[in-house]
Amino acid sequence: MPINFTVPELSVDTNSSKDTIIYVLSNDWPLTVTQINNRISDLYGLNISYQAVHKTLLQLELDNIVLRKGKKFELKKSWIKNLKNFATTLENRYILNERKKNIKYKGKPITLKFDDMNDFFREFLSLLGSNQLIQNNNRAIYAIQTHGWFPLGFRFSDYNLLSKLVKSNKKGVWCVIQKELPFDKVVAQTYKRAGLNVLTGIKDDAFKHGVIAQGDFVFDINFSPATTELVEELYSKTQNLSVYFREFTKQFTEKKDVNIKIKIRKNPSYAKLLQKQVLSHFKEEEQND
Numbered sequence: 001m002p003i004n005f006t007v008p009e010l011s012v013d014t015n016s017s018k019d020t021i022i023y024v025l026s027n028d029w030p031l032t033v034t035q036i037n038n039r040i041s042d043l044y045g046l047n048i049s050y051q052a053v054h055k056t057l058l059q060l061e062l063d064n065i066v067l068r069k070g071k072k073f074e075l076k077k078s079w080i081k082n083l084k085n086f087a088t089t090l091e092n093r094y095i096l097n098e099r100k101k102n103i104k105y106k107g108k109p110i111t112l113k114f115d116d117m118n119d120f121f122r123e124f125l126s127l128l129g130s131n132q133l134i135q136n137n138n139r140a141i142y143a144i145q146t147h148g149w150f151p152l153g154f155r156f157s158d159y160n161l162l163s164k165l166v167k168s169n170k171k172g173v174w175c176v177i178q179k180e181l182p183f184d185k186v187v188a189q190t191y192k193r194a195g196l197n198v199l200t201g202i203k204d205d206a207f208k209h210g211v212i213a214q215g216d217f218v219f220d221i222n223f224s225p226a227t228t229e230l231v232e233e234l235y236s237k238t239q240n241l242s243v244y245f246r247e248f249t250k251q252f253t254e255k256k257d258v259n260i261k262i263k264i265r266k267n268p269s270y271a272k273l274l275q276k277q278v279l280s281h282f283k284e285e286e287q288n289d
Contacts, residue, residue, distance in 0.1 A: 017048055017056045022065070022075065030072035033057060088115065105133060105217070110264040120260045121151040124219075125161040129168045133264070134215040140171035142271075142278040143212040144204055145221075147231055148177045148187030162194035169214070174278050176202050183238040202281050213271035213278075217264060224259035 024039050025031065031039070037053045040046050057073055060066040067076045114120040127133075128141060151158050166173055173196045177184055180201030191198045210221035223231065 017052055018060060020044070020046060020048065021053065021056055021060065025066065025073065025075050029074035030069050031074075032071050033073075036073070105264070105266055107266075112262040112264070114260040114262075115258050117258055117260075118151045120258075120262075121149055122158065122161060124221075124262060125158075125165055128212070128214060128219075129161065129165045133217050139169050139215050140275070141165070141169050141173040141175075141212060141214050142275045143173070143175045143210070144207045144274070144278060145175065145177050145210045146223075146228075147179050147181070147235055148175075148184050148191060148198075148200070149210075150183075150187045150190070159190070159194060162191065162196065166195035172197055174282065175199070176204065176278055176281050178203055178207075179235070181232075181235040183235040186238070197282065199281055199285055202285075204277065204281070206277065211274060213274040216266050216268040216271050218267045218271050218274065220263040220265075222261045222263075224257070227258050227260060230258070 177200045212219040
């Protein structure tokens, strides 16, 4: 979801009146137009007219960057948080991109952290669809998930990631989704169209969080309580994609935190156990039909 905000140059050495005003309000607030104009002139030696400062403040208010309180102005906390989140997400994407290129198992568990649902879905599927850990295509994926994972800003390339996942795992992708909320069913249908084998509404008390086996590797996926709460709320009220994206926009306007961790470890016996457990659910479902 695009966020409308200006990334300021936090320095007085700039010709931008917007940047200068943001810089002033980052050091002292709330201030009147006159106070801002005086600080620009007295403290920083810049010659910007009162009218220009007032006009710029009105534009910053329209851009949801500053908040007017009577005759005074201050930076909006939501804009500050958006700016912080943008910088953090940007940094994490660069780190994840470099880390994804260099993921090599050296005998110790690897932990990946995500604060964005889209990054989690895309980066994780890219990893599972690559040959970075399993050096051959004669493999399968066995998954038990609490919910059907889905990006919050779906693109057609995301569907291609699912298709690539199936093609790169020649023995199939077998997915058991424990919950069966309205949107779990929507996700399951999308998974099936991409070629995954999917069951929903299969309670398995042995697994309290998401876990995936690929070859000898096990991926433990943990959502923080706040992230779990958000997903539960979204999935329970969502019947289709358009509602999903609308609710996502509403929820993330409130800037609820997302915290997801993936722990990667090599454990052949546990991977084999998970494979057996997943296939047993499919076999049981087949017998009940």
